[in-house]
Amino acid sequence: METPIQLFKKQEKIYPKRVWGKFRKLKWVAMITLLAIYYGAPWLRWHRGDQSPDQAILIDLNHSRAYFFGIEIWPQEVYYITGILILAAVGLFFVTSLFGRVWCGYACPQTVWTDLFVWVERLLQGDRNARRKLDESPWTFGKIYKKGLTHLVWLMIGVCTGGAWVFYFNDAYTLLDQILNFDVPWSVGGWILGLTFSTYLMAGFAREQVCTYMCPYARFQSAMFDKDTLIIAYDELRGEPRGKHKAGDSWENKGHCIDCDSCVVVCPMGIDIRHGLQMECIACGLCVDACDNVMEKIGLPKGLIRYDTESKKPFNPLRPRTFWYGGIITLVGCLMLYSLLTRSPLEMNVIHDRNPLFVKLSDGSVRNGYNITIINKRHEDKNYALSVQGIENASIRVQASSDISADNMPVFADSVGHFRVFITAAKQIDHRREIIFKLSETDSDIIATKDTIFVSEGR
Amino acid sequence: MVDLNKPTDRDEHSGVETTGHEWDGIKELNLPAPRWWLIVFAITCVWALGYWVVYPAWPTLSGNTKGSAGWTSYKKLAAEQEEINERRGEFAAKIKTHSLEEIQKDTELYAFAVAGGKTMFKENCAACHGTGASGGRGYPNLNDDEWLWGGDLQSIYHTLKVGVRSGHGNERTSQMPAFGEILKKEEISIVADYVLSLSSANGASGQGASLFQQNCSSCHGNNGQGGREFGAPNLADAIWLYGGDKASIMQQIANPRHGVMPAWESRLPDATIKQLSIYVHSLGGGEAEPRKQ
Numbered sequence: 001m002e003t004p005i006q007l008f009k010k011q012e013k014i015y016p017k018r019v020w021g022k023f024r025k026l027k028w029v030a031m032i033t034l035l036a037i038y039y040g041a042p043w044l045r046w047h048r049g050d051q052s053p054d055q056a057i058l059i060d061l062n063h064s065r066a067y068f069f070g071i072e073i074w075p076q077e078v079y080y081i082t083g084i085l086i087l088a089a090v091g092l093f094f095v096t097s098l099f100g101r102v103w104c105g106y107a108c109p110q111t112v113w114t115d116l117f118v119w120v121e122r123l124l125q126g127d128r129n130a131r132r133k134l135d136e137s138p139w140t141f142g143k144i145y146k147k148g149l150t151h152l153v154w155l156m157i158g159v160c161t162g163g164a165w166v167f168y169f170n171d172a173y174t175l176l177d178q179i180l181n182f183d184v185p186w187s188v189g190g191w192i193l194g195l196t197f198s199t200y201l202m203a204g205f206a207r208e209q210v211c212t213y214m215c216p217y218a219r220f221q222s223a224m225f226d227k228d229t230l231i232i233a234y235d236e237l238r239g240e241p242r243g244k245h246k247a248g249d250s251w252e253n254k255g256h257c258i259d260c261d262s263c264v265v266v267c268p269m270g271i272d273i274r275h276g277l278q279m280e281c282i283a284c285g286l287c288v289d290a291c292d293n294v295m296e297k298i299g300l301p302k303g304l305i306r307y308d309t310e311s312k313k314p315f316n317p318l319r320p321r322t323f324w325y326g327g328i329i330t331l332v333g334c335l336m337l338y339s340l341l342t343r344s345p346l347e348m349n350v351i352h353d354r355n356p357l358f359v360k361l362s363d364g365s366v367r368n369g370y371n372i373t374i375i376n377k378r379h380e381d382k383n384y385a386l387s388v389q390g391i392e393n394a395s396i397r398v399q400a401s402s403d404i405s406a407d408n409m410p411v412f413a414d415s416v417g418h419f420r421v422f423i424t425a426a427k428q429i430d431h432r433r434e435i436i437f438k439l440s441e442t443d444s445d446i447i448a449t450k451d452t453i454f455v456s457e458g459r
Numbered sequence: 460m461v462d463l464n465k466p467t468d469r470d471e472h473s474g475v476e477t478t479g480h481e482w483d484g485i486k487e488l489n490l491p492a493p494r495w496w497l498i499v500f501a502i503t504c505v506w507a508l509g510y511w512v513v514y515p516a517w518p519t520l521s522g523n524t525k526g527s528a529g530w531t532s533y534k535k536l537a538a539e540q541e542e543i544n545e546r547r548g549e550f551a552a553k554i555k556t557h558s559l560e561e562i563q564k565d566t567e568l569y570a571f572a573v574a575g576g577k578t579m580f581k582e583n584c585a586a587c588h589g590t591g592a593s594g595g596r597g598y599p600n601l602n603d604d605e606w607l608w609g610g611d612l613q614s615i616y617h618t619l620k621v622g623v624r625s626g627h628g629n630e631r632t633s634q635m636p637a638f639g640e641i642l643k644k645e646e647i648s649i650v651a652d653y654v655l656s657l658s659s660a661n662g663a664s665g666q667g668a669s670l671f672q673q674n675c676s677s678c679h680g681n682n683g684q685g686g687r688e689f690g691a692p693n694l695a696d697a698i699w700l701y702g703g704d705k706a707s708i709m710q711q712i713a714n715p716r717h718g719v720m721p722a723w724e725s726r727l728p729d730a731t732i733k734q735l736s737i738y739v740h741s742l743g744g745g746e747a748e749p750r751k752q
Contacts, residue, residue, distance in 0.1 A: 355591030359602040362696035401569035422743050
């Protein structure tokens with residue numbers, strides 16, 4: 001009987017061994033920087049006037065605003081988010097075509113938090129062999145203590161992760177006060193709990209399974225690779241035939257790989273890089289560090305495992321692929337910058353009445369009604385003057401509680417003003433006349449225009 | 460009884476135990492549902508048991524089990540309506556106590572009254588005046604600037620309360636004689652020409668003018684400008700309640716129609732009538748102060 005086909009591969013627990021080297025150092029630096037940004041960013045302040053929140057990065061869902069330092073986005077400007085997403089995606093493609101999956105190895109939240117969790121595990125339970133032995137040993141008080149403490153710390157990290165997330169959507173200082181008093185809305189509590197759980201699950205248990213099976217990016221990254229992309233490569237020509245080597249023996253007819261398995265035991269993905277480029281590899285370079293340390297010890301040149309191109313040619317960043325990606329980034333970036341710099345602080349929308357379309361007045365003239373929305377994106381109260389073009393001798397009246405003239409329509413800072421406007425004019429020859437509303441800030445030359453119609457007679 | 464000692468039959472290709480069932484050489488594998496699925500299933504079963512106790516669940520001969528929480532969709536509706544009333548409460552109370560002028564001056568209260576009035580207009584008034592309040596033949600357009608009974612807030616409020624020819628003790632009423640019995644058909648035609656000439660460049664005969672002065676001017680005024688104290692329409696403007704062509708005018712002179720509006724005082728709460736007044740006044744033709752004509 002042949003070996004049965006297994007459709008499901010059980011997760012084999014990986015015990016990554018501690019390693020030290022330049023890539024490990026880089027990973028620590030990346031982790032600390034990224035975590036510092038994640039936890040620190042909501043606490044930064046940015047003054048925007050008295051009537052707007054002063055949090056530098058804030059997505060204020062209740063008031064439908066997103067703030068990023070000097071930039072403020074209204075719901076209708078959500079295309080900026082689209083632009084950021086395009087930039088992020090193409091940026092990822094760009095980096096991947098150059099250096100392979102370094103995003104996965106250094107910057108991805110899954111990697112960063114898994115790294116943090118493994119560090120906790122190592123601190124409390126010891127290194128690879130100790131952890132493995134602990135797992136195999138029977139349940140004693142010591143094991144319960146070590147395991148329990150590990151899970152407790154993991155959960156605490158999870159709480160902090162979810163706890164920091166909610167600060168991006170609320171004023172951080174106010175919310176912290178609320179959280180410390182256990183007085184939070186369900187939405188906030190739910191997010192904290194949900195992210196605590198997902199962090200605990202993903203970084204504590206799922207780990208490399210996420211990268212191998214769940215992440216779509218891991219699946220299509222190969223489309224961004226070519227023969228000149230930097231990948232982690234084992235130098236087969238130099239390493240093979242591998243075998244144990246005693247100090248003092250000759251290297252004649254022997255490869256430089258001494259089959260010490262150092263590269264395998266440090267791998268957080270649990271693979272053997274000597275099998276060549278594999279789907280699981282997240283290009284973190286820990287095996288490079290491990291192998292270099294061994295090579296140094298046995299007095300051979302470093303770099304048996306190294307970042308290298310598949311073609312083995314020297315790394316060349318100037319390739320058509322990188323130009324394309326770079327070009328798209330530049331284009332989208334310039335478009336976004338242009339639209340941000342030319343963003344008008346004033347917008348107007350005009351809705352012509354549908355019922356009635358027009359009103360005939362006693363003197364034979366005709367009146368049309370409009371609902372006008374003025375969006376004042378400035379951080380100060382503003383007054384606007386409305387005029388109409390394309391129709392002769394038209395009078396404009398604003399219907400409101402107080403006396404508001406069309407020359408002086410006030411809108412509060414950072415808000416939307418709604419006005420009911422009547423245009424009265426002589427009956428026009430064309431039943432449906434195209435006219436233009438023009439709105440200008442009374443104390444500047446900023447204007448907004450909108451095409452609309454003036455109806456004089458039913459069909 | 461299942462013979463536990465009997466060697467289980469295993470599928471050659473997958474190595475999975477079979478159930479022993481076989482159809483045309485195809486065997487059914489014994490693949491149990493995944494553990495997580497079973498656990499979720501068990502949890503939902505337990506949940507359902509609790510649900511049956513707490514919520515209405517099972518039909519009985521005379522209705523259904525009530526559930527310990529006493530939840531019903533009627534109660535939920537009532538609670539939600541109560542919530543809406545509470546939310547409106549502050550403004551609704553102010554509408555009751557404030558005068559029309561005070562409501563109009565308070566920006567927030569005014570917006571509340573206009574919005575509420577709009578809804579109530581659709582519920583109570585739209586049947587005759589139309590959803591856009593633009594009326595129709597015989598039903599006044601409330602958007603324009605022609606008011607039979609006055610277009611300021613107080614006049615609109617009063618008209619709403621007492622109605623027109625409604626039978627209310629204080630009703631707005633006017634009566635135009637049927638001139639079909641007084642004037643000859645030719646004379647009606649001549650007067651109609653004269654009336655039309657008041658609002659257009661058409662010429663009119665001197666006979667028309669004298670007929671108008673004799674029969675119509677006492678209510679409609681010497682120049683046909685109408686009079687609100689009698690509810691006499693302005694005949695010199697561009698707005699015609701019963702049509703502005705000659706045939707319609709002749710018909711109205713010979714056999715006038717008189718519209719009726721119910722008195723809303725006894726039908727709607729005062730606060731609602733206030734909101735309706737504010738809404739109608741806001742439609743564009745509202746007048747700032749009472750005027751005679």
